[in-house]
Amino acid sequence: MSAEAEQQRDTYSAALVIIGNEILSGRTQDSNTPWIAERLTTQGIILGEVRIISDIEEEIIAAVNMLRTKYDYVFTTGGIGPTHDDITAESIAKAFGVPLERNEEAFRMLEEHYGLEELTPPRAKMSLIPAGARLIPNPVTAAPGFIIENVHVMAGVPRIMHAMLDHVMGMITAGKPILSNTVACSLPEGTVAEDLERLQEKYPQLQMGSYPHYRGGVLGLSLVLRGTDKDALGAATDALIEVIKAHGDEPRALSIRSTD
Amino acid sequence: MSAEAEQQRDTYSAALVIIGNEILSGRTQDSNTPWIAERLTTQGIILGEVRIISDIEEEIIAAVNMLRTKYDYVFTTGGIGPTHDDITAESIAKAFGVPLERNEEAFRMLEEHYGLEELTPPRAKMSLIPAGARLIPNPVTAAPGFIIENVHVMAGVPRIMHAMLDHVMGMITAGKPILSNTVACSLPEGTVAEDLERLQEKYPQLQMGSYPHYRGGVLGLSLVLRGTDKDALGAATDALIEVIKAHGDEPRALSIRSTD
Numbered sequence: 414m415s416a417e418a419e420q421q422r423d424t425y426s427a428a429l430v431i432i433g434n435e436i437l438s439g440r441t442q443d444s445n446t447p448w449i450a451e452r453l454t455t456q457g458i459i460l461g462e463v464r465i466i467s468d469i470e471e472e473i474i475a476a477v478n479m480l481r482t483k484y485d486y487v488f489t490t491g492g493i494g495p496t497h498d499d500i501t502a503e504s505i506a507k508a509f510g511v512p513l514e515r516n517e518e519a520f521r522m523l524e525e526h527y528g529l530e531e532l533t534p535p536r537a538k539m540s541l542i543p544a545g546a547r548l549i550p551n552p553v554t555a556a557p558g559f560i561i562e563n564v565h566v567m568a569g570v571p572r573i574m575h576a577m578l579d580h581v582m583g584m585i586t587a588g589k590p591i592l593s594n595t596v597a598c599s600l601p602e603g604t605v606a607e608d609l610e611r612l613q614e615k616y617p618q619l620q621m622g623s624y625p626h627y628r629g630g631v632l633g634l635s636l637v638l639r640g641t642d643k644d645a646l647g648a649a650t651d652a653l654i655e656v657i658k659a660h661g662d663e664p665r666a667l668s669i670r671s672t673d
Numbered sequence: 674m675s676a677e678a679e680q681q682r683d684t685y686s687a688a689l690v691i692i693g694n695e696i697l698s699g700r701t702q703d704s705n706t707p708w709i710a711e712r713l714t715t716q717g718i719i720l721g722e723v724r725i726i727s728d729i730e731e732e733i734i735a736a737v738n739m740l741r742t743k744y745d746y747v748f749t750t751g752g753i754g755p756t757h758d759d760i761t762a763e764s765i766a767k768a769f770g771v772p773l774e775r776n777e778e779a780f781r782m783l784e785e786h787y788g789l790e791e792l793t794p795p796r797a798k799m800s801l802i803p804a805g806a807r808l809i810p811n812p813v814t815a816a817p818g819f820i821i822e823n824v825h826v827m828a829g830v831p832r833i834m835h836a837m838l839d840h841v842m843g844m845i846t847a848g849k850p851i852l853s854n855t856v857a858c859s860l861p862e863g864t865v866a867e868d869l870e871r872l873q874e875k876y877p878q879l880q881m882g883s884y885p886h887y888r889g890g891v892l893g894l895s896l897v898l899r900g901t902d903k904d905a906l907g908a909a910t911d912a913l914i915e916v917i918k919a920h921g922d923e924p925r926a927l928s929i930r931s932t933d
Contacts, residue, residue, distance in 0.1 A: 434882050437720045438853065439710030440897060441884070443703065446725070450699030460697045462732070465706070465723035472722070495863040496883040497870035527863075535866030554885075554892075572887050593698065603755040603787075606795030610757035622694050623756040624701070625814075627832050632814075637700060 423641050424588040425458045428480040431465040432473060432491035432501055433569055444571055445490050452578060457588020457641065458486060468492055473504035481508075481564050486585065488578075491569030493558060495535035501566060502559070506543035509561055516542035519557050526555030549577045560584075593639040594650045597665045598657045601625075602634055608656040609636065616649045618642050633665070683901050684848040685718045688740040691725040692733060692751035692761055693829055704831055705750050712838060717848020717901065718746065728752055733764035741768075741824050746845065748838075751829030753818060755795035761826060762819070766803035769821055776802035779817050786815030809837045820844075853899040854910045857925045858917045861885075862894055868916040869896065876909045878902050893925070 429449055435441040443465065450460045461484055466472045473492075481487045492501030506513040520540040524532055539556035542548065549558035549565070551573055558567040558577045567577040598605075602625050613621045619640040626633055638649050657664050689709055695701040703725065710720045721744055726732045733752075741747045752761030766773040780800040784792055799816035802808065809818035809825070811833055818827040818837045825845075827837040858865075862885050873881045879900040886893055898909050917924050 434880065435884050435897065436706065437710055437723065438851075438897075438899060439707045439712075439714055439720075440853070440855075442707050446696065447699045447702050450697055452699075454699055460699075461727060463697065463723075463725035465725075467721060494883070494885065496866045497873055498882055531863075533863050533866075536863040570885055570887070591698075593700070595700075603791075603793050603796040606756045606793070613757055620694060622758055623754070624695055625754065625830055627830070637695065637698075639698060 421586060422588055423457065424591065425485040425586065426461050426483075427453055427458050427486040427488060428461055428484040429463045430473070430476050430480065430487065430489040431463065431569070432468055432489060433465070434467045434498070436465050437467055445569070445574055448571065448575065449488060449490075449578060452582060454591045454593075456582060456585075457590055458585075459591065468498045468500055470500055470504045470507070473501060474508045477505060477508045477564060481562065485563060487564045488581075489564065489566045490574050493539065493556060493566065493568055495533075495539055495556075499538075502541055502543060505561060505564065505566055509543060509564075511544040511561075513541050514544050515540050516546075516548065516557075516559075518548055522548075522550070522555050522557060549580050552576050589641040591639055591641055592643060592646055593637060594646055596636045596638075596650065596653050596657065598634055598636070598662045599631075599665065600634055600657065600660050600662050601632070604660055605634070605636070605656060608659075609653075612649060612652055612656070615652075616640075616645050618645055619649055621649075681846060682848055683717065684851065685745040685846065686721050686743075687713055687718050687746040687748060688722045688724070688744040689720060690733070690736050690740065690747065690749040691723065691829070692728055692749060693725070694727045694758070696725050697727055705829070705834055708831065708835065709748060709750075709838060712842060714851045714853075716842060716845075717850055719851065728758045728760055730760055730764045730767070733761060734768045737765060737768045737824060741822065745823060747824045748841075749824065749826050750834050753799065753816060753826065753828055755793075755799055755816075759798075762801055762803060765821060765824065765826055769803060769824075771804045771821075773801050774804050775800050776806075776808065776817075776819075778808055782808075782810070782815050782817055809840050812836050849901040851899055851901055852903060852906050853897060854906060856896045856898075856910065856913050856917065858894055858896070858922045859891075859925065860894055860917060860920050860922045861892070864920055865894070865896070865916060869913075872909055872912055872916070875912075876900075876905050878905055879909055881909075 436443045464476050492499045503513050542559050546559035546561040551557050553573045565581050567574045622637045624635045654664050696703045724736050752759045763773050802819050806819035806821040811817050813833045825841050827834045882897045884895045
């Protein structure tokens with residue numbers, strides 16, 4: 414499904430596949446998900462699902478093939494380096510049923526970065542790209558990512574991924590920014606649950622969530638309203654503030670996110 | 674599949690389902706995955722996959738039903754509170770084709786915590802548990818999690834989840850701790866790739882990963898060896914140190930994780 418070919422919509426959908434045993438072992442905290450989610454949100458792309466999988470070929474193929482038909486965009490991070498466990502490009506080629514072949518542009522990028530002498534076989538492997546894919550430049554370590562149909566394959570190292578995502582986001586069809594208002598209070602969740610449900614029914618175009626948290630040992634509650642309809646968001650936020658006041662509390666913090 | 678009924682194995686497999694729009698919107702960083710992954714690892718349970726999904730009934734049902742047949746254990750976090758978007762218990766009941774019913778033990782826990790007067794309908798909703806499930810106590814806010822077959826349903830608030838996981842881990846059949854050694858160096862990944870692949874072929878019982886990272890703007894490399902076979906892990910680590918020295922570098926840090 415190519416979102417680019419369609420007329421622009423308010424929002425698009427996306428899934429993220431994080432390929433990396435280091436996240437699954439607990440060794441590394443995944444910082445790519447919030448970064449990508451935040452970035453997509455500002456461009457009207459709703460992240461519908463994240464899968465963290467290990468570097469097993471069948472797992473990568475199954476996840477990518479399932480998600481690329483379900484979501485407008487798929488993003489992957491990880492597994493495009495030079496070592497034996499970097500099998501993303503080969504797995505994506507198999508998922509699309511296309512050959513994995515030396516990409517001359519990618520080879521030139523690597524040659525320029527490393528010099529021909531330092532371009533060892535493991536490094537040259539990073540020029541193998543699924544046939545028909547477009548490259549995503551890597552300004553940090555040269556080895557490119559790539560785009561095939563609606564699947565965007567990026568590096569897992571955050572610094573490199575950030576640059577690749579910048580490049581990708583400049584190219585894809587975006588929607589309206591998803592705005593979100595957060596109202597914090599000290600009411601228990603059970604106290605506002607019914608009012609919140611009524612508010613959700615009144616504003617079905619908004620997504621409303623309720624998130625209890627502990628800070629400094631004190632239980633607090635963040636109420637989050639999200640959507641692309643600015644007027645509805647404003648009205649619902651005002652109504653929510655009244656709800657909190659009606660229960661004898663004051664909204665303690667109020668963050669309004671907008672691109673205006 | 675009940676792991677408890679089998680003879681003890683070296684390792685077991687698990688999947689984690691994180692139910693929460695707040696992670697997918699980028700609002701909240703997921704800290705539950707590394708916590709759970711780390712804890713499982715010490716008890717010989719390999720986390721094979723994580724899915725972060727939104728609070729949509731069909732998504733929860735599909736994920737849980739797929740994963741509970743594929744992995745020994747499934748853990749879920751999130752969506753067991755009192756608000757309209759807390760639909761995990763209902764979805765899990767549907768996934769197993771059992772009724773969602775008032776659990777008297779859960780009701781008593783909630784009554785004791787809130788008092789009958791404060792036990793509003795949204796709070797009483799938290800006593801609705803799939804038929805046949807066993808409860809996981811919640812020492813923080815009373816609303817329990819539950820276990821149905823190999824699926825362990827926990828709260829999403831980290832502080833509550835930690836207590837629930839402690840309870841669960843004391844009950845389930847564990848394997849041998851998965852040990853891991855990390856050797857850091859300043860060699861580029863492409864330099865050690867071929868040696869690492871040879872080492873992986875020599876020790877197929879270990880999992881070997883190579884993770885470049887930037888710290889203070891300097892590119893470094895962490896090489897991670899993991900497995901339950903302590904002797905193989907020690908020998909492979911020694912061999913890896915020799916590889917790094919042969920390339921003219923010194924291993925800069927060495928963390929050995931073991932339960933001894």
